[in-house]
Amino acid sequence: MLREYQLTNFKAFAGPETIPIRPITLIYGPNSSGKSSVLQSLLLLKQTLQEAENPETLLLPKGNLVNLGGYREFIHRHDVSKSFSFKVVFDVGKQGKPNPLENLLREKLIQAPLLGLQVAFSYDKQTSNVVFSSVELFLEDESYPVVIYKPEKQEVLEIERAGSREIILKVDNINYDYNFWKAWFDIYGSKIAKNALAEVNSHLKQKNSRASQLQSKKKKEQLEKLEKEITELIQLKKRFDNYKFKEAIEDFSKAYQHPFIICRNFLPVTSDGLLVEKLPDPEIRYLFQDHRRHWLPDVLGVTLQACSMFRRFLESLIYIGPLRDYPERLYILSGNSSQQVGKSGKMVSDILFRNPELLKQVNEQLERFGLEYELKVASYTNKETSELSDVFALRLVDKYTHVNVSLLDVGFGISQVLPIIVQSMLSRNTTLLIEQPEIHIHPRLQAELGSLLAECIKPPLNNQFIIETHSEHLMLRLQKLIRKGELKPEDVSVIYVDRGAEGSKCLHLRLDEEGDFIDEWPGGFFEEDFNEIFQ
Template sequence: MLTALRLANFKAWQETGVIALKPVTMLLGTNSSGKSSLIQSLLLLKQTAHSPDRSMHLNLGADEAHDYFNFGSFNDILKSGTQSPRQFAIEFAFQADPQSRIESGQFACSYGQTTHGAAVIQTLALSTGGHRFRALRREKGAYAIFVNDDALPRAKGRHLAPERSIALSAEAIAVLGHVGAIAEDLSLAIRRELENIVYLGPLRRKPERDYVWNKMTPGQIESDGHRAVDALLASALTRGAQHNAVLDGVSFWLNRMKVADKLEVKQLGRSNRYEIVVHQAGVSANLRDVGIGISQVLPVLTVAYFAPAGSTIILEEPEIHLHPLAQSVLAELFVAMSRARRIQFIVETHSEHLFRRMQTLIARRETSAEQIALFFAEREADGAMLRKLTVDEYGRVSNWPKYFFGDALGETREQARLMFTRQQRQTGQ
């Protein structure tokens, strides 16, 4: 699980400070306030870690088929107006899976620009327990490798350049001697944390009328929701201990949201084609023929059950096209699945209903302020600013930004005033 994030000179953010991440972290804010940039920093590292080129310092996203974002150039990431040194930084901390040899660790990397305009690592620091490993860029692309607070490097050279932003090279690990194995395990743990990130964006595919099942379980659900139905088909058509687990879980939450009683996978004749049937109030219909809200929330619900236990699921606007009750139930989903499957949710949302239900869950003691982190992003003259919302045990927020969700009480007062004024006039007549 990711436990902290910090950005410096990254897009709208001059300095975020250390952002404490929880099992459920919600990011709210005005449009173009920098919320998405917080998410994109992690996806930038993830797509770099997946790069087939080990020498890649930062994968800015030239491959539209496999990358999450095309970040453009180094200058498109660097915060406008940044003076010398022209560098940006990404840092995160994590609590590793219980199976890992590394219990927890920290990643910190700063990036500069070569004379040819490419992004290049300036400083990479990997830490765990009492061990800290650093790779510092020197002249002509050479790197110096330091351990802990050593004044002198263990080695220097171009061959010691870090790999894919997250790992020391094999040559660097070799010169570290007996602590090299720790550095190697730490790099692997960081890679796994990034691999365990699952991202679902705000733009999701419309459903098909029927689907071909190739008798395989998909490797992942893609950022536009593609393969979500494949995961449902595999759940329904593969026998074993997990038979129907994903399908039943998704049906449960659709029912809880009052948008469907259940889903059914139905074979079309004797072919290998299947349709998703939605049952609601005694009526059955193809997924293609029901409201768009069901198909848009379907990947959100599916990924909560399909992602491996211990994953970090990043969601942008999961509430899109849902009515208010369904939006609020998403809060219950996040709390329940974070507890049952050790799933971490980082959610960027504009939904008042989702937020208000999260407050209610805290007041009911179904979760706590220690398990939930709420942040509000807003723009200032010199960039973005992040405010941690302070929530008490009753779900009350003491530092809520004024009028972000509108002024409900003010609207009620104005309606009452206008009604009273109109009644007075009618009485006077």
């Protein structure tokens, strides 16, 4: 589950602006404050992975999900000398899937199952291209990275592999102040040094025996070479006999001089690994000899798993825009088996046609919303063949009069809220981005949306919502559910985006156990009713 999102130099945000993400995240703020930019930045990343035909494309700002122009348009204050970056932090303990930190957790090398990834970009004015600045890996809740990858000499290094050009980044820095390095050494350092020492002693014994044979045969040249090797082994014996964390750090550094990671778009996808034969230093080879599994905490592997996790997150991310499609009297089955209603909700009809059980669940929600209609799918038959055609309609049956009407013949609000209800009930373990769900919806229905969200973040759905909204009624319902104990304060994150001279800021407004705000709302928001009545 996404736990935190950070933006730097994106549109109105100078940043770094950190946004705590919870099962329900509501983003408020005045018009043009920049609140939509949070969602747009995620759509930019999803769009790049989804639509970029060239794996060398780092960012694709113009596409079907969002049109941001180019780097100059979306970078803060149009200053192309600035670097754009994003950071994501996942709570991998709540993934419900294989945990990339499982080994490090099991071995108690880290305390909290938080995994972070930050990717930074810059702009090359000579080529007019976006280039990598860095990729950084974070563990636990530390604010500094455990490892940093950068292009060699601050340029993107491209290699030829299987006829295609690939972007590669090399390890630039490893932060050995991270607690888990010392924790690893405390658990495994003495054992590995002991086994390496035994290996050295065995080789030393063999070489001493061989030296005696050469000496007796008076083979001076071979003996000199062997004695040099024996001297090296004696030095290693002294090193491993008194192996400390300082020496371990030196060996870490030597081992990590060579690996690089290969990228597709803005995410690493594989690496060359750490192979013994690539390591020239004899002490490293001895340490690796029989204990590769325990020798190094696999930060390369965890980096790639973090990237894979983020890639899956973006691929499954679902976006519902602020303007949903106008309903139609008749629909033609498209043949598309998508499980997403789409940006404008246009696939709602197909999904309901194919999924009678979902239709039943949606009708249950409509009843909870207090809408006195039952939604039905009306299929049409071909008169000539007596077979069902691909033409069908979505109809509403009035529960009082039993009159059967088209969605077009009732209030516009039902057609606007329907895609949100359908997608929320259809999705499993998915993050939904929704802009202005309250458009064309009565205040009472806006409040009922809060109950829908509260239901859909729980098992078996386990969804997560990031919503840009102006609705006070939605917020009031969530506060009520917290007060009644049906939600916890930590289930909801309320963000207020406010714009100032230094750019937009994200204020986190906390809730207590009673659903009341611990932090005050900025002046002027939600005060319109009071001002109209009393001023």
